[in-house]
């Protein structure tokens with residue numbers, strides 16, 4: 001349906017470019033239109049810190065600032081999707097340990 005078929009979202013999430021803390025979201029850079037998985041804290045997208053990320057809807061998230069490696073600066077990113085599948089996969093992996 002979209003160009004996402006050739007992307008490995010788990011690998012993007014594991015990359016340092018996605019950040020280290022927060023909820024995995026798919027986001028687009030407002031500067032260069034690059035699409036990349038980013039981690040955001042709920043507080044960065046106008047939600048309480050204790051929000052359950054699985055319940056979030058991307059349309060309810062605000063833009064957030066994050067480094068863009070193509071723009072070589074900190075830019076605004078618009079969340080396009082909450083990657084709840086990746087959140088749930090991580091949770092079940094932790095439960096198995």
Ligand SMILES: [Zn+2]
Pocket residue numbers: 029030031032033034068069070071072075
């Ligand atoms: Zn950019």
